[in-house]
Amino acid sequence: MTRFEDLYTEADTFLHRLDPRVKMASVLMLSLLAIIMSALTYLLVLLTFIFVLLLLARSSYRKTTFAMKFVLRFMALIAILWPLFDPSGTPVLIRLGPVVITEPGIWRGLASAARVGCLATVWYILIFTTSQRDLVRGLVKLGLRFDFGLALAIALRYFPTFGTVMDSIIDAQRSRGMEFEKGNIFVRARKYVAVLGPAIVSALKTADMLALALQSRAYGARRNRTYLRELNMRPSDYVALVAALAMFIVPAIAKYAFSIPI
Amino acid sequence: MMRAFELTKTTVTYQGSDFPALNDVSIGADEGEIVLLLGSNNAGKSTFCRLLNGLVPKSTPAQIDGKVEVLGRDANRTSVARLATMVGMVFQEPENQLFCMSVEEEVAFGPENVAIPRAEIIARVEWALEAVGLTGYNARSPSNLSGGEKQRLAIAAALSMRPRLLVLDEPAYALDPTGRVDLYALLRDLRERYGMTILIAERDAEEMAELCDRMILLRNGRVVADGAPNAVLSGIDEVVAAGVSPPQIAHLSSLLADRFPGKTRPFFTTDDAEKEIADLVRATGSDAP
Amino acid sequence: MNVSIAAQSPPIISLQNARFSYEGGVEALRGVSLNVARGENVAIVGGNGSGKTTLAKHLNGLLKPSSGKVLIGGEETSTTSVATLARTVGYVFQNPDYQLFCTSVSEEVRFGPKNMGFGHDDESALAERALKLMGISHLREQSPVSLSLGDRRKVAIASVLATSPRVLVLDEPTTGLDSVESAQLMATLGVLRSEGMTIVLITHDMRLVAQHMDRVIVMSEGRIAFDAGVEEAFSDPDRLKRCKLLAPPITVLAQRLQAQGLLTEGATTPLQLVEQLVRVRGEQQ
Ligand SMILES: Nc1ncnc2c1ncn2[C@@H]1O[C@H](COP(=O)(O)OP(=O)(O)OP(=O)(O)O)[C@@H](O)[C@H]1O
Ligand SMILES: Nc1ncnc2c1ncn2[C@@H]1O[C@H](COP(=O)(O)OP(=O)(O)OP(=O)(O)O)[C@@H](O)[C@H]1O
Ligand SMILES: [Mg+2]
Ligand SMILES: [Mg+2]
Numbered sequence: 001m002t003r004f005e006d007l008y009t010e011a012d013t014f015l016h017r018l019d020p021r022v023k024m025a026s027v028l029m030l031s032l033l034a035i036i037m038s039a040l041t042y043l044l045v046l047l048t049f050i051f052v053l054l055l056l057a058r059s060s061y062r063k064t065t066f067a068m069k070f071v072l073r074f075m076a077l078i079a080i081l082w083p084l085f086d087p088s089g090t091p092v093l094i095r096l097g098p099v100v101i102t103e104p105g106i107w108r109g110l111a112s113a114a115r116v117g118c119l120a121t122v123w124y125i126l127i128f129t130t131s132q133r134d135l136v137r138g139l140v141k142l143g144l145r146f147d148f149g150l151a152l153a154i155a156l157r158y159f160p161t162f163g164t165v166m167d168s169i170i171d172a173q174r175s176r177g178m179e180f181e182k183g184n185i186f187v188r189a190r191k192y193v194a195v196l197g198p199a200i201v202s203a204l205k206t207a208d209m210l211a212l213a214l215q216s217r218a219y220g221a222r223r224n225r226t227y228l229r230e231l232n233m234r235p236s237d238y239v240a241l242v243a244a245l246a247m248f249i250v251p252a253i254a255k256y257a258f259s260i261p262i
Numbered sequence: 263m264m265r266a267f268e269l270t271k272t273t274v275t276y277q278g279s280d281f282p283a284l285n286d287v288s289i290g291a292d293e294g295e296i297v298l299l300l301g302s303n304n305a306g307k308s309t310f311c312r313l314l315n316g317l318v319p320k321s322t323p324a325q326i327d328g329k330v331e332v333l334g335r336d337a338n339r340t341s342v343a344r345l346a347t348m349v350g351m352v353f354q355e356p357e358n359q360l361f362c363m364s365v366e367e368e369v370a371f372g373p374e375n376v377a378i379p380r381a382e383i384i385a386r387v388e389w390a391l392e393a394v395g396l397t398g399y400n401a402r403s404p405s406n407l408s409g410g411e412k413q414r415l416a417i418a419a420a421l422s423m424r425p426r427l428l429v430l431d432e433p434a435y436a437l438d439p440t441g442r443v444d445l446y447a448l449l450r451d452l453r454e455r456y457g458m459t460i461l462i463a464e465r466d467a468e469e470m471a472e473l474c475d476r477m478i479l480l481r482n483g484r485v486v487a488d489g490a491p492n493a494v495l496s497g498i499d500e501v502v503a504a505g506v507s508p509p510q511i512a513h514l515s516s517l518l519a520d521r522f523p524g525k526t527r528p529f530f531t532t533d534d535a536e537k538e539i540a541d542l543v544r545a546t547g548s549d550a551p
Numbered sequence: 552m553n554v555s556i557a558a559q560s561p562p563i564i565s566l567q568n569a570r571f572s573y574e575g576g577v578e579a580l581r582g583v584s585l586n587v588a589r590g591e592n593v594a595i596v597g598g599n600g601s602g603k604t605t606l607a608k609h610l611n612g613l614l615k616p617s618s619g620k621v622l623i624g625g626e627e628t629s630t631t632s633v634a635t636l637a638r639t640v641g642y643v644f645q646n647p648d649y650q651l652f653c654t655s656v657s658e659e660v661r662f663g664p665k666n667m668g669f670g671h672d673d674e675s676a677l678a679e680r681a682l683k684l685m686g687i688s689h690l691r692e693q694s695p696v697s698l699s700l701g702d703r704r705k706v707a708i709a710s711v712l713a714t715s716p717r718v719l720v721l722d723e724p725t726t727g728l729d730s731v732e733s734a735q736l737m738a739t740l741g742v743l744r745s746e747g748m749t750i751v752l753i754t755h756d757m758r759l760v761a762q763h764m765d766r767v768i769v770m771s772e773g774r775i776a777f778d779a780g781v782e783e784a785f786s787d788p789d790r791l792k793r794c795k796l797l798a799p800p801i802t803v804l805a806q807r808l809q810a811q812g813l814l815t816e817g818a819t820t821p822l823q824l825v826e827q828l829v830r831v832r833g834e835q836q
Contacts, residue, residue: 133363154361161357161405165649171613172650174633175642177666177714194662197652201696205648209358212317216351216359217372217419221343226377228370228387302729303701410599436726438598438755439797465729468758468800507730510758510801514821521825522832532804536811539804543813543831 006160007067007127011058015129019237020138026244027126033248034118036255040107042262043114050121059128067128071120075113082109132156141231154210162203169198264334266291266427266459267314272328274309274318274483283309283324285483290331291461291476293426296453298470298491299463301480302505307463308354310480311431314461315349316342333426347376350420352430356412360419365391365407366400368415372423383422390418394448410441417445421452427459428452434464446473466507471495471530479504492530511535518542561625562586563639563718563749564610569619571605579605581773582619587751589717592744594760595753597770598795603753604645606770607720610751611640624717638667641716645723647707651695656687656706659695663714681713684739701732708736718749725756737763758799761785761819769794782817 010016015023030050037043054064082105089104130138133153140149170180173194180191254260268290275282284306291297301307312318319326320342330337333348353359362368369390373383391397394414399407404415413433420428430449434442450473452458464470470477471491479487479494481504487494495501495512502508511532518526518538525545526538564587571580579602587593595603608614609621612628621628624639644650653659660678669677682688685705690698695706704724711719719740725733737759744750754760760767760781767784769776771794777784785791785798786806798806805818814831818824 131363133367136363153363157361157363157403157405168644168646169649171608172642172644175611175613175637175644176650176663176710177634177637178662179632179634179666194652198649201651202648206358209353209355210361212312212321213353213359213361215317215321215342216315216346216353218343218346218375218423219371221341221347221375222377224377225374226380226383227374228367228380228383230380302731303699303727408600436599436723436755438795439757440792440795441599443797502730505729505731507758510799510821511804514801514804514824517821517825518828521829532800532807535804536807539808539828540811540813542828 006132007059007063007124008131009059009063009128010131011129013056013058013129014236015053015057015125017236018129018240019231019233020130020134021142021231022233022237022241022244023126023130024135024138024142025241027122029244029248030122031119033251034115034122036252037115037262038108038111039262040111040114042251043111043118047114047118047121050118050125053125054121054128057125057128063128067124068121071117071124074120075117078116079109079113082112137227137229137231146225158206161206162199165202166195166199169195169202172198264293265331266293266295266333267461268329268331269313270329270331272313272326272330274306274313274327275325276318277323277325281483283483284313286328287483287485288328289478289485289488291459293459294453294457295476296449296460296474297462298467298474298477299461299480300465300467300470300477300501300504300506301463302465304482305480305504306483307465307480308431309483311351311429311461311463313337314427314429315345315351316340317351343375346372347423348426350423350425350428352413352416352420352428352433354432354435356409356416356435359416360404360412363403364400365396365402365404365415368404369418369422372419376423386422386424390422393421393452394418395444409436410438413437413441413445417448424456425458427461429461429463431463432465433462434466442469449473465505467495467501467512468507468509471509471512479506481505492528495530496528560589562622563589563624564751565620565622566606566609566616567620567622569609569616569621571609571614571617573605579773580609580616583773583775584619585768585775585778587718587749590744590747590749592750592763592765593752594764594767595751595770596755596757596760596767596794596796597776601770601795602773603770604722605773607642607722607751607753610718610720611642612636613642634666637663637714637716639716640718640720641711641714643708643711643719643721643724645726647700647703650707650710651703654694655691656693656695656698657682657691659706660710660713663710667714677713677715678709681709684712684742685709686735686739700727701729704728705736708739712743716748718751719743720751720753722753723755724752725754725759733759757785757796758801758819761799761802769796771795781819 034046083101086105086108087100087102089102092100092102094101136149136153140146178191178194251262255262269287272284272287273282274284299307299310309318313330314332316337318324326338332345337345360368362371366387369387370383373386391399394417396414396418407415433445437445449460453460474491477491477494478485479501486504487497487500498508498513498516512530514535515529526542529535529538566583566585569580569583572578583606595606597603609616612631612633615629623636628636651659653662657678660681661674664674664677682691685708687705687709690702695703724736740750752764764781767781768778776794785802788798791798801821801824802819805814805824808814814827816827818827
């Protein structure tokens with residue numbers, strides 16, 4: 001199942017050990033930093049820093065290449081297309097009828113590509129190093145209602161299961177001679193009725209069963225509940241949090257209070 | 263001793279259904295008993311199970327006549343969540359009753375809901391995982407377990423509540439033959455060690471005589487037999503008529519009794535069967551006409 | 552093994568050192584070789600996760616071997632589409648809910664033959680025959696979803712039978728059925744078999760295997776642990792246990808009685824054993 005694969009890789013790095021709340025806050029700070037920066041040089045420094053973090057995250061090679069292929073393609077697309085749509089400034093490098101390409105346009109394109117690279121990679125790092133359960137737990141601790149957290153957790157948990165069910169249904173119909181590859185788009189769309197029907201029935205049954213299972217385990221028996229795993233901030237978490245805040249606040253002050261171009 | 267459950271003239275009719283799923287059932291069990299509920303498809307086994315923790319009628323609307331008492335409480339007047347603190351429930355298919363992201367959270371979920379202190383939860387998780395043979399699986403994802411492991415986890419998740427009554431609806435579903443034997447050993451052990459009352463619903467009586475203290479035979483929502491396993495299995499025709507697979511050895515015993523009246527004593531184990539048949543064959547010379 | 556039959560006509564199923572790994576690295580088949588002759592009646596058994604379902608899915612091309620060969624009716628599955636293979640091999644999934652989607656049972660059963668381009672008349676004839684074989688003609692107009700599990704399973708099997716395959720593969724078809732229903736199902740398989748159908752049955756119920764099947768293929772950790780006739784397969788309790796299996800009680804008892812010289816043949820049902828005893832006592836007198 002590549003379609004719904006969990007990108008988290010288990011490992012024991014300092015990134016894995018960080019409190020999920022700190023990680024989420026830090027990722028947010030780095031994202032904001034990438035958004036307020038516009039100078040290509042600084043963005044490249046940030047991108048390099050983030051790539052180093054990516055290496056430190058020790059995600060599996062397969063998952064990393066899977067994600068980064070996507071990020072790099074997107075960056076290339078932006079770098080190429082941006083100058084076409086942003087022809088302000090001089091010198092003009094190319095003028096072909098309505099198409100105008102300027103040198104600042106190219107720099108801005110590169111900067112935008114770097115910015116997008118920073119944003120995408122930093123969130124991938126979060127997903128690579130934080131299990132889904134830690135993400136949900138972090139969100140609940142940050143104030144998300146437990147019910148919503150549980151719903152989110154169940155949704156994430158059942159995503160791959162649902163994919164497997166869809167696969168089985170497709171297999172079952174192919175075993176009765178159905179060829180999904182044949183026919184034009186409308187014919188094919190109609191064929192998927194044979195998949196969606198059973199899929200919906202199965203999803204409804206699952207939902208029904210889950211509701212029974214939750215109640216049978218005393219869900220909602222008390223207003224307050226306890227938690228097996230508490231999140232505890234350790235000194236290293238505070239250090240990381242302060243560092244991440246500083247990484248955003250210092251440049252932000254430089255830019256907005258002292259008008260230093262970054 | 264307290265009764266684990268007591269149904270008195272209980273009739274259950276699901277909403278929108280024109281016949282009762284359970285019909286005038288009066289049956290109970292003492293604490294510490296292992297009770298086997300046998301019946302074919304649609305006999306009413308699941309209905310019986312779900313009555314005991316209130317899912318019927320609170321989640322699946324139904325008309326209930328008569329009384330349902332569980333551990334001294336009126337089940338109709340107690341919430342499912344409250345009953346769930348005393349009654350552990352394992353559903354037939356393990357697939358859709360596991361919803362957490364890790365094995366330990368799955369087991370901790372129940373105790374968390376009733377605000378058990380954290381240290382106690384940790385101890386219970388370890389205990390429950392050990393009881394079902396899943397020690398060390400704490401961080402695994404439930405969706406990546408084998409069928410048998412999922413079944414064990416579902417049981418552990420019920421055990422961690424330290425239920426006084428454990429209800430298992432066809433727990434051997436999809437387990438391989440030795441997996442079944444392991445499960446039955448676990449259930450006996452739970453009764454020995456913790457005095458738990460255990461109710462198992464099954465459609466197949468093979469290997470069950472050694473496991474349970476009592477067998478209840480359901481047919482079309484009615485109790486047609488109730489008693490010690492050997493007593494119920496002696497009336498094998500009734501078992502077969504109820505659509506339940508009888509244990510092969512007990513079946514053989516009754517066939518032999520029919521064919522050679524008065525020549526064999528009833529038997530229920532392979533060892534006894536071997537002795538009886540050896541006697542029967544060797545006795546041939548003496549009782550020849 | 553049925554060497555003599557296999558020699559007469561080419562095997563309908565042939566695996567040659569087939570290996571298969573799931574994405575993510577689980578090696579589910581680790582070199583499986585076997586031949587099944589036309590008309591054979593084969594059980595595939597083994598512990599949870601031993602590779603039975605994976606093996607079965609290779610028989611109609613839903614899975615293709617990562618190495619080695621799978622030949623169905625002489626054709627390699629890796630170069631043949633599932634739709635083509637479906638004409639030879641009917642595959643019944645464990646969960647009937649994965650295939651039922653039509654609004655009526657008769658539509659559901661016609662779906663397969665329709666896909667395969669049988670003409671309308673043939674389609675009706677095939678569907679009717681399949682409904683009759685499964686004993687569900689009276690459910691024709693009902694909606695499949697509203698039926699009981701046993702009936703849904705029968706519809707699922709009928710809808711596969713309607714494609715008139717030469718091989719029928721069934722993955723745990725008796726789970727969720729009661730004793731009456733599974734006896735009916737096994738009887739139906741017996742009828743199909745007498746008409747020359749090759750049957751491959753996956754099950755955890757050793758009583759069914761002992762009573763109804765001729766040959767047992769035992770899987771363990773992705774390999775064939777052993778492949779034998781029913782009698783022989785259930786003769787070694789330790790070997791069975793290593794493969795997470797147990798022989799049915801009557802089979803064990805009959806073997807013990809044979810060892811004592813009290814019986815001359817094995818038995819797979821209580822009735823068979825009693826009949827033998829009647830004979831033995833008759834002879835002694
Ligand atoms: N939600 C429901 N609404 C209406 N009728 C129901 C409902 N659930 C079960 N029934 C009916 O109640 C009767 C008893 O069903 P129950 O599920 O208790 O049987 P069971 O012995 O558990 O069967 P199985 O072996 O198939 O699980 C059946 O006739 C069934 O069709
Ligand atoms: N889709 C999948 N992705 C990854 N691994 C899988 C997948 N399906 C099965 N496996 C693994 O492959 C191995 C063989 O599985 P298979 O389903 O063939 O077993 P089985 O013999 O049918 O077991 P059971 O008796 O429980 O049905 C197991 O280890 C299983 O965990
Ligand atoms: Mg049931
Ligand atoms: Mg399987």
